[in-house]
Amino acid sequence: MTGFMRGSVMGAALILAGCAATDAGTGRPRPIEGESITYETAPCFGTCPVYRVTVNADGSGTFEGRRFTAVTGERAFTASPDVYRRFAAALEPYRPKDGDLRYENGSSLCGPAMVSDMPGADVRWSEPSGASRSIHFYYGCDRGDDGKMRRAIADAPQLLPIAAFIGKR
Incomplete structure (x- = not known):
């Protein structure tokens, strides 16, 4: 193999590696x-921002402000694929192996609920095959992990370029 071909193969491998993430269940690239x-954020009994944001692996996305956001209605945005990868990586530890999980009052996944007027978030991973997996997480759940899951899910949107749509809090 010539040096040029070897370099081309290595370059292609690096590019393809950028289009993969690690599956939480198997640890293998996908x-x-x-x-x-x-x-998607869930409402609380106060003025918590309620919105839905969808971001694609190529970085294209849509924000829909519903209540208590700086922008109401739908807005398109663009982020880099790297921003998508960081957003996906922040949420990946909580991605179900299959199906849907609900962390809410009365669920064995929740543990004792701290308060009853906290908001929550729904996260749905949609795959090219049409399959999807999701979690619903109520921020009042005490999972005994010092709030690690709660913070990771609540903070993930900060990685996306949507702060101006949400507004100051």
Whole structure:
């Protein structure tokens, strides 16, 4: 193999590696091209921002402000694929191996609930095959992990370029 061909193969491998993430269940790389993540906040008994944001692996996305956001209605945005990968990586530890999980009052996944008027978030991973997995997480759940899961899910949207749509809090 010539040096040029070896360099081309190495370059292609690096590019393809950028289109993969690690599956939480198996630890093996999985392709992310064509994948999307939808993150939707749930209301609280106050003025918590309520919105839905969907971001695709290529960085294209849609924000829909519903209540208590700086922008109401739908807005498109663009982020880099690297921003998508960081967003996906922040949520990956909580991605179900299959199906849907609900962390809410009365669920064995929740543990004792701290308070009853906290908001929550729904996260849905949609795969190119049409399959999807999701979690619903109520921020009042005490999982005994010092709030690690709660913070990771609540902070993930800060990685996306949507702060101006949400507004100051």
